[in-house]
Amino acid sequence: MEKLLEVKNLKTYFTLKSENFGVKPEVVKAVNDLSFEVNKGEILGIVGESGCGKSTLGKTILKLNHKSGGEILYNGSEIFDLSDKDLKDLRKKMQMVFQDPFSSLNPRKKVGSLLAQPMKIHNMGTKEEIEAKIDKIMEEVGINPVYKGRFPHQFSGGQRQRIGIARALMLDPEFIICDEAVSALDVSIQAQVLNLLLDLHDKYKFTYIFIAHDLAVVEFISTRILVMYLGKIVESADKNELVKDHLHPYTKALFDAFPVTDPKGRENREPVLMGDVPSPINPPSGCHFHPRCPRVMDKCRLEYPPLKEVSPGHKVACWLYE
């Protein structure tokens, strides 16, 4: 398998400035020493709850955020070292689809000019070529090109999300990050958009990073899954492996917490994971999950466990598997 993206020891910290004098600024370690790879053509799902740093990670990979350390190698070159011109060229290949179809489209631009914008930014194609491309892409994402002259607010949420996807397709990218791309949609529309993303994947052999909090969605669409908790990867494995055999107590809790669409046997479900998701500002010492973990040991409170490969392709960061 060919590596497309390699992330090594990536860190993104944010400093929360305090308006009060004499108060030490707090640091949020949104992405805390992450390493993983993305292979060409795969769909890597990243799942985790709010504050786990999954969205920050996505934005940092596209250099829409700063990084505080580590490396992001795209086709072997560090994206933070690229010249402005090279970065602009790279932006053609990497695209993003956002969560909120209401705020991710400029409300003052008609669909036609929203879709023309990427090619104009990069001085690509003549006017006719751009128009032809827009028609083609709009058909592909399931929006009739006659609606080019409409504003985003004249479309429904699902259609706006299709327009967002169309915009990402305009530059023929090879790598797309979908950040909660279907979370804001109604289930029946969500299913349509997931199918669309998969159709496009089959047709163009894109590489996706699919970021979501919804385990069922990630499980359905991904070929491989990373589970994040408070800025760290706690487990990563191929989809089928992870579904069959989730090792980390947090991954287990996520699978257990997901509401099942079958009322049978709900009286005797497993006890749910207690406690709140801690704030990423002051994560618990040692393993960040230890205060909520049902299998906590003394060691967990002191030291963060390394991400260890327990079987080929299956990594887990938990002292239970040392």
Next chain:
Amino acid sequence: MNTEIQENTKEKSDEESAEKNSLFKEAVFQLKGNKSATIGFVIIVGFILMAFLAPWLTPFEPNDQDISIRKTAPFITSHILGTDDLGRDLLTRIIYGSRVSLVIGTISVSISLSFGILIGLISGFYGGWVDRIVMRFIDIMLAIPYVLLTIVIVALLGPSLVNAMIAIGVSQIPQYARVVRASVLAEKENDYITAERSLGASNFELMFKSILPNSIAPIFVQATLGVGDAILSSAALSFLGLGAQPPTSEWGLMIASSREFVTSAWWIVTFPGVAILLTVLGFNLLADGLRDVLDPRMKD
């Protein structure tokens, strides 16, 4: 492709998704239903028509003096609003005065608008130390009383109508910069800015092509208010002898030069005062209406 073309593009019609046309048309539609905005709009249109059609509205010249008919009372002769202490027709002077006021309003607001937008945009967009330095400077400017600041600027440049306009324009820049900065800060958090950045758009494109058009609404309100303010300030400056110089028919100057007759010939002071009041009121009413329509927080 599994997804068929969807013919039915109509939005699910929840009560909140009411907009159908462009935002601008929507605003006009709502403005029509807004009473104060309509009144303001009518006053302003009247004011502008008066300025443009001045020579056709009155048979007299604004600076024609006739000592024999000085201080003629209003509503008696063909000089409907009477004459001033030099026998000039008051109505004519007021009508011509609207030209001066219109010019003052437009030019000084253009000055504050262009610099205010530039400063606010840069400060809000880049943030960090740029923002901190600019904003502290603005804070200092705002801490100086507005009239004092204007007087200082005029005193430095010398008293004349042009300098008054510059002074008013400059002293209003901080207000505009703040309004622009606030809406830029709100707007730049939107995903579409991140989206366009990820497409490779430059900072210039983001600032002027994406953020600015979307943060124009509050600036528009501020500018409408600003025209009224500028007219008022210019009248004040002229009254103090720092703005328009005689014999210009400027409303503030008209009040100033006849204030000694306030007991003997009340109309000479009163009618220019009423003209100022009506015009400023018109702009304020329209600005209020615009705010109601354009500010989403006032909706729902």
Next chain:
Amino acid sequence: MDKDILLSMEDISVSFYTHRGIVKAVRNLNLQIKKGETLALVGESGCGKSVTAHTINQLIPMPPGKIESGKVIFEGRDLLKLDDKEIAALRGKRISMIFQEPMTSLNPVFKIGDQIADVFMAHEDIKKDEAMEKTVKLLELVKIPAPERRIKDYPHQLSGGMRQRVMIAMALASPEPGLLIADEPTTALDVTIQAQILRLIYDLKQDIKMSVLLITHDMGVVAETADRVIVMYAGRKMEEADVYSLFENPSHPYTQGLLNSLPSNEKYSDSTRLEAIKGTIPDLLTIGNECPFENRCPFAMSICRESFPEETKLDDDHSVWCHYVSDQVRTHTRAGSLLPTRGKE
């Protein structure tokens, strides 16, 4: 009138008069909530589930909203005939509501202990100390850790899940819990926290026989907590059943489509595409008397475009409003079987 019934809505229609036209948000809806029962109203955005809930305690802004017809009978009185004062007396006492974002419904400037104690003191003639004691017990009941300390916290000091627990506690503070309306109570929460809150609602229901009207878009949430379910679409009731028969035998094409749209559906373990419902929800401005699902329904017939179907009873507590199902049932009954279709497998 059945004594077990706490609330019944009869033939409720609600419209919104916007400058674009009349939006028919809820049409001829009937529903009943029994004492101690959790009834789930489930559907996608625009289906009218929230409007229905807001009709009960009259939180619909009027204008533009207007209740066109119907009755809401609660403890023998028609709530729609009460004046503002009488409704206000019921709100928060006999009928409580919890919302998706609990921060907006808690007063940010008062400590949560005081806020709950106030509810106690409004109902009973007790001193502050006593009310505080009861508050601590209540917070224990909704499983808030260290309640003696938490009562001194302000709402912003609590996490989203904790705030939702406080809201539930407030709903329980009235002497005899009447009806709790929970409008998407877990939608803003993380999945592990959602599981906690759902478990809490489920447990409380067992312990204190609370009646709950649960508004949600999530079929998983329904399956975890509801006793009975009404599936709504574009302002209409499509299917009503007890929770077990609904998930065992979803009969309306829309209900089937909704369940098939879920990627968690077991049938997708080997599949790479979802069976999505095509198209989008119709415009509620222009919709007439047809079945609103007709334009997306795989089984649509010509009659579906003409009239909204009558109720088809599949079972004592399972009804469907669908021409196709009604046809199926008629033919199958003749053939001796009462099993309706499960789609075109």
